[in-house]
Amino acid sequence: MGFAGRLGERLTPRAWLAVVAVAFGVAQVLLVRDLPLGWDESIYASQDDPRRPALLFTAPRARGMPWIAAPLQAVTGSTVALRVYLAVLASVVLYLAYAVWLRVRPDASVPLAALGFGSLWITLFYAPSLMPNVPVALAGVLATGALLCAALRRGPSWLPWAGGAAVAAATLIRPGDVVPLVGALAVAVLLHPRWRRRAVSLLAPPVVGAVLGALPWVIEAQQRYDGLFARVRRAISTQSTGQRFVPDYELRALDGPLLCRPCNRATQPIPLTGLMWWVAGAALVAVAVWLVLRSRPRVGGSAEVAAVGFRGIPRSAVLLPAFVGGVLALPYLLLVGYAAPRFLLPAYALLALPAAQALRHLCLRPSGVVRPAVAGLVAVLLAGQLVVQYRQLTSIVAGSNPGRQHLVALAAAMARHGVSPPCMLIGSDAAPVAYVARCDAVRIKTNPGDEPFTLADLRAEATRQHVALVLRSGQARxxxxxxxxxxxxxxxxxxxxxxxxxGS
Known part of the structure; x- marks a missing residue:
């Protein structure tokens, strides 16, 4: 047996998970660290940056991402430093989130699930980005695992409240995604006969976490939007396209663009590679669910022992992430009339767990001995998937970089012509340019609750600071x-x- 074989035998699933987390961080730093900030990132990054004016913060947004960036921004405004900082945070949280599952599934399927999720181009692209989707996805993995550990009475007494803290963090970052998460956990608890008896104690941590995490958003709604329901209506109106029940939009955007709005079926074909891994992933999840449902329950002597599925894994350790992951996907598949690959990251993060369990099952005989031929085929397919994801990531980064570099060049050109702080930009594309130029960005006739700004305000500002209109070719002056x-x-x-x- 070679060195790699001996090393593989010595490493525990927890150690393998640490290896995956470190590789996840290194890949982010190597592949994405030099990419300038995008539109949404510029909005979030400006909020607590002492070097820049805070750009317009609209009703759907939440303060969690700016607060995550704030400690680093107190030291430096470097984009590369921010990318590295976020990559380290994402790697640590990836490890913590999936490590919880080792308490109920102490086998190689957990690091394999982390690898499956962490190697997606979408995850690698957005983990070092100041965007909410990867943190929310990993918070969902941790919260679901913590609730399961509490239900199965595995782990310390503080673990459920760690899950509640994860829900609170996710709510601070993206309140809308927490509604289906907590709802799915509540339904799962109420449907399980044994868990239902302990529903209050099991659901208290995620519910309390969601309430506490929502407080800043609710308080801001009261201060700026005349109440919570007014802000919710404003947020829905801002994001609505009028379309519903268009699940193929997410599939069409799977290999890009980063935002498919509007999506056009005539010009946005379904990508073959994306279709293949969607089908393969769904098949693996279905196999895992089928295997646990057909397995015979085994009853232990303790007061409450979960029914055990295939390979000695509690059935709920497969069924719960499959159910919650599926629920998290539904709003974006059925209720949102546009698409972005990042929207389904919370679903992918949980569905990776049953998919990885199915792969492990296929590679092992009933005795636990490895099936060499099957394991070899799976290894080849996984390697192919890694190559496909790497190529897609490099393509997306290469495609995004020129446009973002144009923002940097545009800000530099304006500075050479005297448009420098204090300054104000206006135009539909002004916000990301303003962040680079360290200017403010405004809109005339903004929506209720947004910072009010009129044409008279614009003329007055032109007498006090540099004011510039930023347009793309084809936009009317x-x-x-x-x-x-x-x-x-x-x-x-x-x-x-x-x-x-x-007047400037």
């Missing part, structure tokens, strides 16, 4: 900017125009 000075097109990135107020 508004009437209020007809007399503004155009910056030379040769000094600007291709496809952009800038007009500076005469």
């Amino acid at each position: 508004p009437s209020y900017a007809k007399g503004w000075k155009a910056l030379p097109a040769k000094d600007l990135p291709h496809g952009w125009r800038v007009y500076v107020s005469r």
Whole structure:
């Protein structure tokens, strides 16, 4: 037996999970660290950055992501430093979230699930990004695992409240995604005969966590939007496209674009590689669920012993993540009329657990001995999946980088022409440019609850600071900017125009 074989025997599932977490962090730093901030990231990053004005923060957003960035921003405004900081955080949280599951599934399926989720191009792209989806996904894994451990009476007494803290963090970051998470956990507890008797103690941590995590959003709703329901209506209105029941949109966006809004079935084909791993993943989850449902329960002597499924794993350790993961996918598949690959990350993170359990089962004989041929085939397929995900990630990064670098070049060009702090930008694409330029960005006739700003305010600001209109080619110049000075097109990135107020 070679060194790799001996090492594989010596490493425990927990050690393998640590290896996966470290590799996850290294991959992020190597592949994504130099990418400039995107639109949403610029909004979040500006909120607590002492070097920049806070950009317009609309009704759907929550303060969790700005608070995550704040400790680093107190020290530096470097984008690379922020990427590395977020990569380290994501790696630590990946380990903690999946480590909880080792209490109910102490086998290789847990690090395999972490590898399956962490190696997706979507996960690697967004984990070092100042975006909410990966933190919410890992919080869901931790919260679901903590509730399961409490239900099976495995783990210390504080573990359920660690799950509650994860729910609180997810709510601070993205309140809308926590509603189906807590709802799915509640339904699972109430449907299970043994768990139902302890429903209050089992559900108290996630419910308390959700309530506490929602308080800042609710308080801000009262202060800026005349109440919670007014803010919810505003948030839904902002994100609505009027379409429903379009699950194929998520599939069409699986290999990009990063935001499919609007999605066009005529020009956005279903990607073959995406379709293949969706089908393979769904099949593995179905196999895992079928295997546990057909297995014979085994009753122990303790007061409450879970029914044991295949390979000695509690049935609920497969059924619960499959159920909760499926529920988390439904709102984005059926209720949102546009798509982004990142929307389904919370579902993927949980569904990876039953899928990995199915893979482990297929690779082992009933005696527990490895099936060499099957294990070899699975290893080849997993390696192929890793290659596909790597190529997709590098393609997405390469495709995103030029557009974001244009923002940096545009800000530099404006600075050379005198548009420098204090300054204000306006235009539909002004926000990400303003972040790089360290300017403010405004909109005229904003929605209720947003920072009010009128044409009179714009004219007044033009007498106090530099004001510039940022447009892409093809966008019409508004009437209020007809007399503004155009910056030379040769000094600007291709496809952009800038007009500076005469009063600046």
